[in-house]
Amino acid sequence: MTWCRAVILLTSFMTENTVKNINFDYIFNEVKAITEYGIKKKQEAMPFKRGQEADLRNEFNKIRAFIESDKRRDIIDVLKHVKNIYETLERAKNNQVLDEVELFEIKNFLIQTERLDKVLKTLFIDDLKLTPIPQLIELLDPAHEKLNTFYIYDEYSVKLKNIRNEKRQSEKSISILKKEIKGKIEKKHNIRFSLKDEATISKAEKEKTEELLRDGNLRVSGENYLNIIFKIKNNEEIDQLEQRLECLKTDEEEEEFRIRQDISKEIKGYYDLIVNNIQIIGETDYLIAKANYAQKTRSVEPEIISELEVDIKAGRNLKLEKTLKEKHRDYVPVDVNLRKNVICITGANMGGKTVSLRMIGQIAALAAYGMFVPCEYARVCLFDHIFISVGDDQSIEKGLSTFGAEIVNLKEALDYSDKRCLILIDELAGGTNPKEGYAITKAVVNYLKKKNCITVLTTHYDNVANDDDVQNLQVAGLVLPGEADLLKINNIDQISKYMDYRLVEVKYKKDIPKDAIKIAKMAGIYEKIILDAERTMEEQ
Numbered sequence: 001m002t003w004c005r006a007v008i009l010l011t012s013f014m015t016e017n018t019v020k021n022i023n024f025d026y027i028f029n030e031v032k033a034i035t036e037y038g039i040k041k042k043q044e045a046m047p048f049k050r051g052q053e054a055d056l057r058n059e060f061n062k063i064r065a066f067i068e069s070d071k072r073r074d075i076i077d078v079l080k081h082v083k084n085i086y087e088t089l090e091r092a093k094n095n096q097v098l099d100e101v102e103l104f105e106i107k108n109f110l111i112q113t114e115r116l117d118k119v120l121k122t123l124f125i126d127d128l129k130l131t132p133i134p135q136l137i138e139l140l141d142p143a144h145e146k147l148n149t150f151y152i153y154d155e156y157s158v159k160l161k162n163i164r165n166e167k168r169q170s171e172k173s174i175s176i177l178k179k180e181i182k183g184k185i186e187k188k189h190n191i192r193f194s195l196k197d198e199a200t201i202s203k204a205e206k207e208k209t210e211e212l213l214r215d216g217n218l219r220v221s222g223e224n225y226l227n228i229i230f231k232i233k234n235n236e237e238i239d240q241l242e243q244r245l246e247c248l249k250t251d252e253e254e255e256e257f258r259i260r261q262d263i264s265k266e267i268k269g270y271y272d273l274i275v276n277n278i279q280i281i282g283e284t285d286y287l288i289a290k291a292n293y294a295q296k297t298r299s300v301e302p303e304i305i306s307e308l309e310v311d312i313k314a315g316r317n318l319k320l321e322k323t324l325k326e327k328h329r330d331y332v333p334v335d336v337n338l339r340k341n342v343i344c345i346t347g348a349n350m351g352g353k354t355v356s357l358r359m360i361g362q363i364a365a366l367a368a369y370g371m372f373v374p375c376e377y378a379r380v381c382l383f384d385h386i387f388i389s390v391g392d393d394q395s396i397e398k399g400l401s402t403f404g405a406e407i408v409n410l411k412e413a414l415d416y417s418d419k420r421c422l423i424l425i426d427e428l429a430g431g432t433n434p435k436e437g438y439a440i441t442k443a444v445v446n447y448l449k450k451k452n453c454i455t456v457l458t459t460h461y462d463n464v465a466n467d468d469d470v471q472n473l474q475v476a477g478l479v480l481p482g483e484a485d486l487l488k489i490n491n492i493d494q495i496s497k498y499m500d501y502r503l504v505e506v507k508y509k510k511d512i513p514k515d516a517i518k519i520a521k522m523a524g525i526y527e528k529i530i531l532d533a534e535r536t537m538e539e540q
Contacts, residue, residue: 022358027362035082036084037281049368060301060304063301071122078115085278116130131276302373304381316374317362332352346474352475354458386421445470475501475503
């Protein structure tokens, strides 16, 4: 199963566009299961939704148990030896006779199941209890060799044992007779046979060649322009023994087939039990993959609540954090406490509003999928749907402008708003004229604040958050150096050093902070233009 298949399973909870825009696809790919069963479990994963809070907490308990256990490495070592036996099992279920390789696969799986069971018991996780099948291992290892191999042992039947004994005796008799004949011929003609019981004579030795051709115990088995190759010719006794040997081989094959047939029927009888063990192994593998990723990313267990609220302390976007690390830059964690139905985030571009939006969606989605989240602390409720529009979904093929694409996305979000949703919108109506854009944004805020969902939107429009029912978060913004130092800054890349990306809650103010002019000044825009812009602002 591929990630595309996983997206199909996600669509009722998140669209493919949302999965991509909150970087959930990147994270999902980083969660590395070991076995094919674990990979399948991951790809079939479904989100926990409202009403499943207790189930989700139980999932977190299991992940925590693996994180805290000193046996995780032992479990991983076992999982590395677990192979996919689904196809073999289905053949047994459909009354097919398994071959020796397939029987070895079953035996290996049973051995690894026993090993894994012993380790899992030390974790005391009720949902992860395997059922070893020692009686089936006994069937596949009647000689009690306890080796990770499979062979149709003599112990399976007296008939098979007798056939093989007679077969060995026949092979021994043939070997003795041929050895006697070979010794006589070598002595008689003063020649030596190779390990393949062949004697190669040069055609230049005409007398020797003619001599060997007259010997009734020899035959020509090959010839080239330089040599003639002789082999021992069977006598009547050897011919009889070899004919008997062929019969014994056929009898052996028939008896081995009957034995494999019986074993295959026994395996079929344990089909449901083996499949149940496969499910538990897959879940164990997936849980360990999530535990490993949680430790790797310094993620924590979120507190799952029933109330409509999202509280995140020092939240991080994992993909962006990795990108910045590769550039030797620090990621600035962000705190958010979303308590109302609609939250507006204000602040200048380059202030990290979109990054915060993606981070909120990422943490909410990870929690819903039973994963620890990248922050210092999180208190999160479960949603029926998560939606994000970051304003970059213009569809040329559909003939949509940027604004048109925004509206199509908005309509999709509004269609889900009667359910408990997390709706994240970046710069709604930013692609149209400001007057209409403000009117649409304000109307959407008024509509969504009455819904049982959380909507977070970023905006540049004044007065949108002028409402007691709307929570207003503001990017802290530029923390500028002294005026003298400011004049020395003439590179846009230096601005990030002075930007405080943290979100602070503010009561409504008439004017949204205007960092744009400051940024333009730091970027080196001509002073004449800056002064003109400042005069215009004062006149408004």
